[in-house]
Amino acid sequence: EADIYQTPRYLVIGTGKKITLECSQTMGHDKMYWYQQDPGMELHLIHYSYGVNSTEKGDLSSESTVSRIRTEHFPLTLESARPSHTSQYLCASGGQVNTEAFFGQGTRLTVV
Amino acid sequence: QKEVEQNSGPLSVPEGAIASLNCTYSDRVSQSFFWYRQYSGKSPELIMSIYSNGDKEDGRFTAQLNKASQYVSLLIRDSQPSDSATYLCAVNNFNKFYFGSGTKLNVKP
Numbered sequence: 001e002a003d004i005y006q007t008p009r010y011l012v013i014g015t016g017k018k019i020t021l022e023c024s025q026t027m028g029h030d031k032m033y034w035y036q037q038d039p040g041m042e043l044h045l046i047h048y049s050y051g052v053n054s055t056e057k058g059d060l061s062s063e064s065t066v067s068r069i070r071t072e073h074f075p076l077t078l079e080s081a082r083p084s085h086t087s088q089y090l091c092a093s094g095g096q097v098n099t100e101a102f103f104g105q106g107t108r109l110t111v112v
Numbered sequence: 113q114k115e116v117e118q119n120s121g122p123l124s125v126p127e128g129a130i131a132s133l134n135c136t137y138s139d140r141v142s143q144s145f146f147w148y149r150q151y152s153g154k155s156p157e158l159i160m161s162i163y164s165n166g167d168k169e170d171g172r173f174t175a176q177l178n179k180a181s182q183y184v185s186l187l188i189r190d191s192q193p194s195d196s197a198t199y200l201c202a203v204n205n206f207n208k209f210y211f212g213s214g215t216k217l218n219v220k221p
Contacts (some may be wrong), residue, residue: 031207042213043156043200050207090155098144098163098204103155 003027006091006104013081013111021076021107023091031094032074033101034058034066036087043090049074081111113138118201118212126220131188133215135201138182145177147186148200150214156200160186191219 004025013019025032034047035058045058049068063085064078074093078085088108094101117136125131137145144163148156160175162168162184168175174187188195198214 033209035211039153043211045209048208092209094204094207094209097207100144100146100158100161101202101204101209102158106155 004091004093004102004104006089006107008107009105010108011110013109015080015082015111017081019078019081019109021089021091021109023074023076023104024072025074025093025102025104026072027093027095027102028071029093029095030071031101032068033092033094034064034074034076035090035092036060036062037090037106038087047076081109083111085109086111114212115139115205115210116201116203116212118215120213121216122218123215124218124220125191127191127193129191129219131191131195131217131219133186133188133199133201133217135184135186135212136182137184137201137203137210139203139205140179140182142182142203142205144204145175145184146202146204147173147175147184148202148211149195150198150200152198156211159199188217191217193219193221195219 007022030051035043044060046062047066091104092101147160150156162175176185200214201212
């Protein structure tokens, strides 16, 4: 069973606020990912990391930033939230090369 | 060209029938392939992984891989209403995961 946790599950916040979405995993996985998904739409990779101090942008341009200071922790930050950031954000992690990824429960963000 | 292509559906099958879901991928060097199930409003959960050509069975699920044709499929036998969900095909290329847009499956009682 995958142990990957995201907080908060739901967040409603005003325009212009700074927010950080938390993602932690207890499996010791090196690889972690952030995806953005609008309702009924496909998953888009926005950030990924192959290990501590390694972060890369994904295929979908995003105004968010990430950090990877510890193996188990991969937070995502929006410096100034806008209504266009309203979406579901999914964090995932993976272990060995080319193996599966496991997802957290997601954070549903609404910016008003 | 998208990395992973899937028919968006919806695919409707009666309860007890076999549901067949298909996926093609563009990168010939892809090594690992996965099927995820996603219920509305939930996060994807892994159903099957497959790494070599041929079939892999797990309970009511069978994944099929044909690397020459760059084709992956998922068969669900004895489909149940609880199988109604969106099924995502995923490809892992050197640790970057690419997902298809998903096929919505409806199993009618």
